[in-house]
Amino acid sequence: MKAEIITIGDEILLGQIVDTNSAWIAQVLFAEQIHIQQITSITDKEDHILQALADARDRADLIICTGGLGPTKDDVTKFTAAKFFLTELVHDPAVLAHVEQIFARFNRTMPDINLGQADVLANGEVLFNDWGTAPGMWVEDQGKVFVFLPGVPFEMKNLMTHRVIPKLKVFKSTEQVVNRYILTVGIGESHLAESIADIEDSFPPHVHLAYLPKIGLVRLRISVTGTDIDALNREADQWKEALAKRIGKAVVATEDISFEEVIVRAFSTCGYTLSTAESCTGGNIARLITEIPGSSEMFQGSIVAYANSVKENMLGVQADTLAHHGAVSEQTVIEMAKGVQSKLNSNYAIATSGIAGPGGGTPEKPVGTVWVAVAGRDQVRTKLFQFHQDRLLNIERTTAQALLMLWNLYQEESGF
Amino acid sequence: MKAEIITIGDEILLGQIVDTNSAWIAQVLFAEQIHIQQITSITDKEDHILQALADARDRADLIICTGGLGPTKDDVTKFTAAKFFLTELVHDPAVLAHVEQIFARFNRTMPDINLGQADVLANGEVLFNDWGTAPGMWVEDQGKVFVFLPGVPFEMKNLMTHRVIPKLKVFKSTEQVVNRYILTVGIGESHLAESIADIEDSFPPHVHLAYLPKIGLVRLRISVTGTDIDALNREADQWKEALAKRIGKAVVATEDISFEEVIVRAFSTCGYTLSTAESCTGGNIARLITEIPGSSEMFQGSIVAYANSVKENMLGVQADTLAHHGAVSEQTVIEMAKGVQSKLNSNYAIATSGIAGPGGGTPEKPVGTVWVAVAGRDQVRTKLFQFHQDRLLNIERTTAQALLMLWNLYQEESGF
Structure with a gap:
């Protein structure tokens, strides 16, 4: 239909x-x-x-x-x-x-x-x-x-x-479509396509592959069209397994779920907890995590530290750090991440601080300058980003990159 | 064009x-x-x-x-x-x-x-x-x-x-359209339409009014079409003023801005600050406020208290309150609102706690049960909502209602 x-x-x-x-x-x-x-x-x-x-x-x-x-x-x-x-x-x-x-x-x-x-x-x-x-x-x-x-x-x-x-419900279609999904992280669309080109070339005409890229992620959708739903399900699963096997460790999910849901499930399964200390993302990371049903299993909470006084009083960032390095600095995000990890008693923590714009930029730290820290069980990692002028885009990209950094640290510390 | x-x-x-x-x-x-x-x-x-x-x-x-x-x-x-x-x-x-x-x-x-x-x-x-x-x-x-x-x-x-x-830029249209906007709060679409019916009836054919309702809000758009841009601007302004005058105090903005932006501007102008303590909204209120450029003027930050331990340790909610009344209760949201207001040193505060679903419901507190508190300069107000099964919708509706409660309290305390 x-x-x-x-x-x-x-x-x-x-x-x-x-x-x-x-x-x-x-x-x-x-x-x-x-x-x-x-x-x-x-x-x-x-x-x-x-x-x-x-x-x-x-x-x-x-x-x-x-x-x-x-x-x-x-x-x-x-x-x-x-x-x-x-x-x-x-x-x-x-x-x-x-x-x-x-x-x-x-x-x-x-x-x-x-x-x-x-x-x-x-x-x-x-x-x-x-x-x-x-x-x-x-x-x-x-x-x-x-x-x-x-x-x-x-x-x-x-x-x-x-x-x-x-x-x-009374209407029924004779033609059925069965879809399968593979979510990959950290591999570009064209590299991914090249690595699976021979499998894709061997698809019969009723099988179709779509690439759905987002920041740092590519979702693959395998669509199989026909009339026998059981046969379609079997065929779709076979192609999914062949592709997932070829792509290897970049595969983070073989069903139609968001990257946030992948993180929520993985942390819940391992019994790990997460907290965030957000300045420039303003609660957006917490919001995305808590939109996932069951996130209360692994998400402790967040301190959205917009004012510097909140960074000091609630997260324990040193006044000295803020005075010497500024709120948007590597030192500050490290202290924010460690602070929220300790105060909210979580295994992992994310911290963001940046100049989302349109105001607040300086020649040394123009609009789009963002520091992200992720604290794991053994270490803290930081990264500096230089995004552009668009406030909402800067929030979105910081959020995506922070979740990628969290995932990479979690994978490495778990020996995957 | x-x-x-x-x-x-x-x-x-x-x-x-x-x-x-x-x-x-x-x-x-x-x-x-x-x-x-x-x-x-x-x-x-x-x-x-x-x-x-x-x-x-x-x-x-x-x-x-x-x-x-x-x-x-x-x-x-x-x-x-x-x-x-x-x-x-x-x-x-x-x-x-x-x-x-x-x-x-x-x-x-x-x-x-x-x-x-x-x-x-x-x-x-x-x-x-x-x-x-x-x-x-x-x-x-x-x-x-x-x-x-x-x-x-x-x-x-x-x-x-x-x-x-x-x-x-090299392409130019001969026909121009000029739009004006009026944002109203707390008046239903049909009541609003009835109150301005005679003005709307008097519109010439090249003037068009659109009603754009959201939860608790109605945005009006007046469109005037013609060729002389200056005359169109004058005419659009006249209709806007006539409508805004008729509608009266339900008008919160006469330009095309969001309700969050209305709040950010009003608080910034008065020098008031805001903080939020969010459980079921998971940072969504903070996210919406901080998406507005210049919100750092008035937004102190948020404590997203997902775990009960965070409600206790970071917001100062009494263990007794959580034990006797539960996390989703009037007493808890009052203590959350007062806690974040005091700890983040803000004039106003919002607190939310509810069962967003799909899990976590009980016969006494089914999925969709939400308590919201707003703390102002002189008082704390609370409200109980009974929403439905949809997690994302529950978060969205709680957010919208909390902002409306904040606005009403701010208006009354300011004597508007």
């Missing part, structure tokens, strides 16, 4: 929000063996919506539209969809009662503007929205399924989970 | 990565008065790419394609573009020298697979990539501009900034 997503509204096109909805929908549908072929983000202009709906109907069996269902004047999806299906909107008393009840639950009076929320497509089925006031809608038309959902992530996710997925 | 973005590759369609590239490109082009009309994410299949290129050429003047330019076998963009333009790829010795120099800079030998990187579109201009090995390309064809960029965010951003934008 081929699916497409259409997101309606200007926020994504203006770059004001990142389209996290589509990624989430794609993941959820993927688990149902439904594959997104295209994601189209369009304006909320009527002709644009009509064109996108018509194009998607030509290509896909399932079209999921998000956005433009609210009560305000810029919400035109419902009216446009009625035109597209050559149908009308009808008042649904059950939806009105539902919307009134939502307001009652929060002890608020319902503004009249919400009366229009009870107007729904005459040719569709209502997907009751217990998490907001805009109802979702499910329309079957000319053998295709159209789903209309609000763009608010919380409402969209709940409607997908509790209303749409159960209805989709 | 109308622009579109085409992202090529399966990662976005599978939901493995969120399409942050497009949001970034949209923002950068917006600053150049170039407006993205559509973003299309497609597979790396040849016919799909050919169709998307043809469709985009029909609608837009500028088409920016990202992805599929690497050296590996799943990178087909260049070959497909050559077919689309009815041209061929030619070997460019200058590009090869450039790629070799990139490898030399990192003291690495260049794998042979990279030789193909020097093959570029015969009808295009090379955009030299100093940040990676895949060259960008700029093609003018039938009066339209096509730009091909690698999908790696770091390389794409640098190529856009240093190669593409300078070339785009």
